[in-house]
Amino acid sequence: MPNKIIAGFIDDPEQFLEVGSKAKEHGFKDLDGVMPYPVHGFEEALGLKKSWVPAAAKTMLVIGAGLGLLFAGWTSAVDWPINVGGKPLFSWQAFIPIVFECGVLLAGITTFITLFHLGRLYPAKDPKMIRERLTDNQFALVIPIKDNGNREDIMEFFKKNGVDDVDEFEI
Template sequence: MSSFVAPYKGKPAMLALFIDPHQLVDAIVALREQGYRGLDAATPFPVHGLSEALGMGPSWMPRVTKTAFFTGATLGLAFQLWANGWTWPINVAGKPFFSVPASMPITFECGILCAAICTFYAVFIAGRLYPVTNFELLDSRITNDRFALFVPTGGQNVEATERLLQKLGAQEVQQLG
C-alpha cells in the first residue's frame, strides 16, 4: 500500500486529484466498470462509499477487539484466582480467599485494556504504519483538500486514461513511475 508514498518507484501509474469526494467515488466506480483494477484512493477525511466503491470487504478490526477483550478478561480473572486464591491464600478480613464479585472490576479493566491496545496496534499493522522521519506523500494536498485517485496503467492507454480521468472531474492528472 505504498502507492501514495513519494518518490513513487512502482510500475507506471497515474495520479488524479479531485476537489470533490463525490466525483472521486463516481470516478472509481466508472473506472472499475471500464476494467481498471488496482485502483487506490487517498483522501483528507474518510469518504463514505469509498471502500465499497473500491470493492473492500468489511474490516477485520471488530474480531481483533472482541478476541482481545475476552482474552484479557479471562487472563485477568485467572490471574486473580491464581494469585489470591491459589499460590498464596491469605486470610483477609475473614473473607473467602477468592470471590468472583470482588474480582469483576479488575477482570473488566483487563479486558478493556487488552482490547484497546490490540485495536490500536491492529490499525498500525493494517495500514503498515510506523514512525519515519522523512515521510512524503505524492502530493501534500492529499491530506489537506484534495482527493487523490491512483490508477496503475502499466504504461498502456496512458493518454486515454488521462482523458477519462479529466472527464470524470479530475482537476489534475500526473504521470507516475
C-alpha cells in the first residue's frame, strides 16, 4: 500500500530538532527524520520509541556466550578429554576467550541482521531517495498523511515554523 508523506527540508540541525519537538507537541503521529549524520537528542525531540536492537543483541550475547561455554566444555572435558599441563579438564579460565568471542560474534551478527531488518534494507532493494541533498547537508522532517487527510494541517504547521521547503511524496 503506498504511504503518503509530507517532508519539510531544513538546513540546520538545531532548527531541525526544534521543529521536530514542536511537531511532537502538535500531536502528529509516526514522525520520522532523515539525516546525513546522527543528530543527538533526535529521538527525544521526536518522541521515538527505543529500538529493540540492544535487547536483541543482549539476548544473543548471553545465548552465544552460553553456547560457547557449553561447546568448549564439551570438547575438552567430555567428548575428547586431554590433559593440558595438569590443569583440570574443565578450566573456566581457559574458556573465557572462547566464551567472549562466541558471545560477541553472535551479538554482532544479530545486531547487523536486526538493524537491516528494521531499516528494511535487503539485497536487490530499490532505494527511494526523496532528495539527494539528504545524504550531504540537509535534514528532512517526515510527517505521514493519515487517512482522514490532515494535509492542510501539516502544511500549515511547517509554514508556521518557518520551513518553506516542503514537498509531498508517495513511498
